[in-house]
Amino acid sequence: MPDKSSNLDAKIDRVARECIAVRMRLLNRVITNIYDTALRPLGVKVSQLNVLVAAAKLQLARPQDVCRILQLDSSTLSRNLERMKSRGWIQIVPGADARTQSFRLTSAGRRLLERALPAWERAQGRACELLGENGLGGLSAAAGSFNT
Amino acid sequence: MPDKSSNLDAKIDRVARECIAVRMRLLNRVITNIYDTALRPLGVKVSQLNVLVAAAKLQLARPQDVCRILQLDSSTLSRNLERMKSRGWIQIVPGADARTQSFRLTSAGRRLLERALPAWERAQGRACELLGENGLGGLSAAAGSFNT
DNA sequence: GGAAGTTGTTTGTATATACAAGTAATTTGC
DNA sequence: GCAAATTACTTGTATATACAAACAACTTCC
Numbered sequence: 001m002p003d004k005s006s007n008l009d010a011k012i013d014r015v016a017r018e019c020i021a022v023r024m025r026l027l028n029r030v031i032t033n034i035y036d037t038a039l040r041p042l043g044v045k046v047s048q049l050n051v052l053v054a055a056a057k058l059q060l061a062r063p064q065d066v067c068r069i070l071q072l073d074s075s076t077l078s079r080n081l082e083r084m085k086s087r088g089w090i091q092i093v094p095g096a097d098a099r100t101q102s103f104r105l106t107s108a109g110r111r112l113l114e115r116a117l118p119a120w121e122r123a124q125g126r127a128c129e130l131l132g133e134n135g136l137g138g139l140s141a142a143a144g145s146f147n148t
Numbered sequence: 149m150p151d152k153s154s155n156l157d158a159k160i161d162r163v164a165r166e167c168i169a170v171r172m173r174l175l176n177r178v179i180t181n182i183y184d185t186a187l188r189p190l191g192v193k194v195s196q197l198n199v200l201v202a203a204a205k206l207q208l209a210r211p212q213d214v215c216r217i218l219q220l221d222s223s224t225l226s227r228n229l230e231r232m233k234s235r236g237w238i239q240i241v242p243g244a245d246a247r248t249q250s251f252r253l254t255s256a257g258r259r260l261l262e263r264a265l266p267a268w269e270r271a272q273g274r275a276c277e278l279l280g281e282n283g284l285g286g287l288s289a290a291a292g293s294f295n296t
Numbered sequence: 297g298g299a300a301g302t303t304g305t306t307t308g309t310a311t312a313t314a315c316a317a318g319t320a321a322t323t324t325g326c
Numbered sequence: 327g328c329a330a331a332t333t334a335c336t337t338g339t340a341t342a343t344a345c346a347a348a349c350a351a352c353t354t355c356c
Contacts, residue, residue: 012204020275021183021194023291028176035169046169099304127168131290138286142279143171247334
């Protein structure tokens with residue numbers, strides 16, 4: 001009779017060693033923490049900064065576009081926008097299609113981005129160090145298919 | 149007088165193009181979604197699977213160790229354990245130090261892992277494809293410093 | 297031009313995540 | 327051997343995240 005127990009153990013060992021999701025999620029926590037720590041004095045998190053930057057680039061941002069660009073669920077974005085709206089960083093702009101709740105940066109949002117840039121630089125520098133050349137290249141390669 | 153406005157735009161453009169956190173977080177969402185979708189029929193998410201696998205490997209797992217290994221905040225783990233305990237996948241094991249709430253897989257937890265392995269294999273395959281050789285290598289390189 | 301289908305967003309619910317503060321147990325220093 | 331410091335975890339609070347379902351507005355098709 002085969003030893004089912006150690007067979008399972010071996011497979012579990014393989015998951016522990018090889019699982020891509022484990023490493024991706026771990027690195028995501030570490031990297032997010034670096035940026036959030038740097039941004040904390042400004043009262044903004046990197047998740048929000050991402051959306052603000054996207055809005056700045058799009059000028060007039062449609063949620064659907066931001067969701068596609070960032071691969072975000074629309075319900076997630078909806079609630080993030082709520083928070084940023086209440087902080088005065090973005091404002092809703094009614095458009096032609098009454099279904100879309102397009103939005104854009106307010107001047108307060110723009111000022112926030114400006115003030116956040118130095119902190120972003122510092123975090124970016126630390127993240128670079130942490131990932132190393134290999135990690136950075138791999139990240140770009142892997143994320144490449146989701147550009148713009 | 150320098151054109152402050154476009155200078156800011158250029159910097160924002162740089163954040164949009166280069167920000168490591170944006171890409172890491174985007175990839176994390178995509179990869180997590182692949183595993184969660186594959187695991188959905190089993191009623192477990194990859195975040196929980198990670199902890200169950202760690203518990204399986206440690207045999208008797210101390211929360212502090214799991215937090216260190218996965219770079220998780222202890223409050224996060226505390227609540228995740230609560231959910232997995234209520235599902236009967238883990239059980240608390242009182243130990244020498246009354247502060248530590250060590251835990252281990254129950255047999256139900258072990259059976260869950262066994263049933264989840266094929267779904268994990270499928271998700272792992274798709275994640276490999278998505279990241280490509282470069283992405284996989286970079287991920288390993290970057291996560292290397294956090295091994296075990 | 298109206299019914300049926302599609303699309304864009306929000307709301308309900310659940311999990312994951314972290315920081316700050318609280319609590320309880322252990323360890324250290326005297 | 328006790329007070330102070332430290333450690334290990336939990337609880338309070340807030341954000342991020344996604345799926346499912348609801349809703350409203352647009353589009354298609356006849």
